[in-house]
Amino acid sequence: MYARHFGFSSDPFQLTADQRLFYRSSGHGKALAYLSYGISQGEGFIVVTGEVGAGKTTIIQYLLDHLDKDKYVAAQIVTTSLRGDDMIQAIASSFGLTVANWQKAAVLRQLEQFLIDTRRRGKRAILVVDECQNLSIEAVEELRMLSNFQLDNRPLLQSFLVGQPQFRQILASPDLEQLKQRVTASCHLGPMTEAETKEYIEHRLKSVGWAGRPAFTLDAFGAIYRECDGVPRRINRLCSRILLACCLDQLESIDGRLVAQTSADLTRELGPPAEAGMPSVRARDFAPPPMPAPAETVHAVNGAIEARVTAAEARLERVETMAQRLAQVSRALLANMKAE
Numbered sequence: 001m002y003a004r005h006f007g008f009s010s011d012p013f014q015l016t017a018d019q020r021l022f023y024r025s026s027g028h029g030k031a032l033a034y035l036s037y038g039i040s041q042g043e044g045f046i047v048v049t050g051e052v053g054a055g056k057t058t059i060i061q062y063l064l065d066h067l068d069k070d071k072y073v074a075a076q077i078v079t080t081s082l083r084g085d086d087m088i089q090a091i092a093s094s095f096g097l098t099v100a101n102w103q104k105a106a107v108l109r110q111l112e113q114f115l116i117d118t119r120r121r122g123k124r125a126i127l128v129v130d131e132c133q134n135l136s137i138e139a140v141e142e143l144r145m146l147s148n149f150q151l152d153n154r155p156l157l158q159s160f161l162v163g164q165p166q167f168r169q170i171l172a173s174p175d176l177e178q179l180k181q182r183v184t185a186s187c188h189l190g191p192m193t194e195a196e197t198k199e200y201i202e203h204r205l206k207s208v209g210w211a212g213r214p215a216f217t218l219d220a221f222g223a224i225y226r227e228c229d230g231v232p233r234r235i236n237r238l239c240s241r242i243l244l245a246c247c248l249d250q251l252e253s254i255d256g257r258l259v260a261q262t263s264a265d266l267t268r269e270l271g272p273p274a275e276a277g278m279p280s281v282r283a284r285d286f287a288p289p290p291m292p293a294p295a296e297t298v299h300a301v302n303g304a305i306e307a308r309v310t311a312a313e314a315r316l317e318r319v320e321t322m323a324q325r326l327a328q329v330s331r332a333l334l335a336n337m338k339a340e
Contacts, residue, residue: 002247008208013240015233017055019062023203023232025196028059031187035063035160038185042124043155044147045182047171048162050189053233056162059189060128067126073118076128084138091127091146112149115156125157132163137175144179191230194222200232201239214246219256227263238263 003011012021024032031048038046050056064074075094082090085104092099092111099107118125129135129143140161149156161167165188171180192200198221202210228234242254242262251258 002243003208005247006210006213006243008205008210010208011240012204012208012210013236013243015236015240017058017061019058019065021204021207022058022062023196023200025192025200027190027192028055031059031189032063034185034187035059039063039067039126039158041184043158043182044184045143045179046158046160047167047183047186048160048189049165049167049187051191051231052164053231054189054191055232056189057130058232060130060160060162064126064128071123072126073123074126074128076130078130079132079134079139081134081136082139083136084142087135087139087142088146094127095125111146112156115149116151119151119154119156126160127157128160128162130162132161133166133170134163135167135170137170137173140170140176140179144176144182147182192232193230194225197221197225197228197230197235200235204236214243214251215253217253217255220254220259223256223259223263227259238266241266 003009022028035046035048038044048056048060064076067074073095075091075096077090077094079087079090088104088107088111089099089102092107092114095111095114097110097114099110101107115125127143132140143159143161146157147155147159170176171183201216201221201224224235224238228238238259242259245251245258245262246254
């Protein structure tokens with residue numbers, strides 16, 4: 001909705017990865033250099049880790065989209081939880097193989113033949129496995145075994161292992177020592193700096209035709225950085241909501257106050273970010289509190305109920321206000337479309 005209102009060609013802050021909007025921060029630039037080096041080696045494993053929303057999938061997609069399609073065949077698996085045999089079947093499917101017999105030995109033979117044929121056509125096979133922190137050790141070990149496929153003493157498959165920081169704990173297992181020895185490149189994506197956050201926002205806006213409307217004050221960028229800790233996905237979510245608020249309220253400028261207010265609204269609706277962590281739980285936290293006197297109990301319960309009712313009424317009022325604004329904007333857009 002706000003994209004049309006502000007004359008953007010598309011949504012600059014969509015949550016799904018879009019390499020067309022890729023911003024090369026210092027961390028992402030360093031990661032690309034490491035990944036490019038790993039690909040140039042033509043063997044082993046390339047490990048990419050980062051916090052939730054750090055841009056891991058975006059940077060991998062950017063890299064794959066810039067590979068020479070005449071030299072590489074790439075496949076991708078977005079995994080949640082796979083066992084060893086499931087991993088082999090998922091890899092075969094990701095490369096588009098039609099397997100008549102799903103017995104492990106048969107799948108491995110067909111997969112190996114595919115990789116050999118790919119190499120003989122002068123191409124290299126690249127496999128990207130996302131969300132690796134959810135893999136079992138058995139599944140990761142199956143990936144290592146596939147790296148044993150060779151032709152003329154050269155490996156037939158190179159793999160990217162992409163996941164959250166917990167994946168490094170899995171790699172630390174003594175059972176995966178052989179795989180660790182085959183890691184040719186590794187990088188970790190951290191948050192952006194405050195200056196990079198400002199450049200990131202402006203880059204994405206300019207990529208869709210932003211010409212300064214709405215305007216951002218300097219304190220708005222600082223507020224966005226503080227609210228989002230420099231994490232790209234959180235920045236996208238907050239900026240998208242800010243632009244929607246501007247559209248509904250017919251605002252032409254974004255300042256720190258609007259950022260803080262919008263961020264508070266998001267926190268009330270969705271709760272704090274998971275990556276911000278939860279308070280530690282101690283045994284004494286479960287100890288029953290002292291029992292108040294009966295009159296105090298009734299008063300406390302009534303107060304809590306009144307507070308909840310008041311909060312619910314306030315939320316309902318905000319929802320009704322937003323619904324009214326959406327209806328007004330929708331009618332205006334429809335009138336503009338008819339006039340065109």
